[in-house]
Amino acid sequence: MPEQYLSTISPKELRALIRSGAFASPTSGYCSGYAQTNLVVLPRKYAYDFLLFAQRNPAPIPLLEVTEEGGRAIRKIAPGADTATDYPKYCVFRGGVLTDELTDVSSIWREDFVSFHIGCSFSFESALLEAGVPVRNIEENKNVPMYNTNIPCDSAGIFSGNMVVSMRPVPYALIPRAVSVTAAMPRVHGAPVHIGDPSVIGVRDIYRPDYGEAVTINPGEQPVFWPCGVTPQAAVLNAKPDICITHAPGHMLVTDLLNAQLKI
């Protein structure tokens, strides 16, 4: 399938390719302008605690859609989509341990599964670029650097842990704009949680991220930290549920929601 064609197809068309098995790659850069989501699937017995964990920590866990128990259908953010087939790749964790990577989880789907589709920073990165704020990880073609912090999440039932943050270096003069642009998008992580000295939030070495890759910080720039969607995954794995399915890193659902629709 030629790259050029893929860059112009609709989310619905891309999901159909993914469902057919013809596309199983990271989704970054595809279907420009459309929001992508992270995935957490849990058995119903854990779903109340997780829903409450998200309610208490909406910045790192902005829920865009929660499906019916046992249902694979995504109704609002991507009508016609199937939770079990339309993410390009899935990670399956049993007791907190990664046991499988699959491109289709139909065969292990259970009637007690509840799916949480979670807003992702791709949406606000495109808004930052449109506002003239550089996004270093895109410039350097890297996965965004992410860090464990000392910022506690508000726990709920079996779920607890500290917030994970993503970092983008921003020139001093553009920091206010970076804040205002992302603050207007609370459904995809919202405003930064910290600006400046990384040690204040427990980050010891900015060039050694806990997830993703380090990016260049130039003179005249400050590190700006946003709540990150790895937070719920880390909390879920800590809780060691008997089974949990997530998207594989970078392999997101491409929704029919325009990023612009996620602005207040």
Next chain:
Amino acid sequence: MPEQYLSTISPKELRALIRSGAFASPTSGYCSGYAQTNLVVLPRKYAYDFLLFAQRNPAPIPLLEVTEEGGRAIRKIAPGADTATDYPKYCVFRGGVLTDELTDVSSIWREDFVSFHIGCSFSFESALLEAGVPVRNIEENKNVPMYNTNIPCDSAGIFSGNMVVSMRPVPYALIPRAVSVTAAMPRVHGAPVHIGDPSVIGVRDIYRPDYGEAVTINPGEQPVFWPCGVTPQAAVLNAKPDICITHAPGHMLVTDLLNAQLKI
């Protein structure tokens, strides 16, 4: 207790008066600048459905805090507050029917109760006034007019129903400001859901509200409709849970949250 003294006491002091039984009146106008909340208390067996109903309908049901099962303590929005004593008056519904009005629900508290404290339009009304947008129900010293609509909520488990809206008439020239001010407060209902012709959303007679009192609409003004916190109460009563406790109309919890903290 002299009015003048009451108008300057802190939320914590007012809650102490309420807890002692010395204050059991509507809270409108007290502790200026601080957010007040609506209340829905349900047994745990209904709590997942209600939490999901709120996740799916955040505009009419903006949850500010959900307490632990059986716990009466409010931890974040009003540290030290007690759910069972610190609202001035409660309504108790059994099977969807109002059976009691109480100023303290300690005696009927159950270990399986979960409390939902919900953001309220008082917060955005004060922001509208600060922005120079008139609030007719305050000018006329009336309860805001509220209407049943034909706008369906996204249902969840046993909870479903149409959205209830509140209406404030706004001069044409101020409508954009009214939208932008309230859009920036998504945790207290956010932007209007409809502006203009009431019949479009199923409101037949604007001068006969389903709840509250009619207010004057002057020439040169449009009716502007916001999602309303009566929505969850109506949905809960339709579902006829064996027991449900709400605040009595107008008898809210005064929190320690500043309205300004609810802006994005």
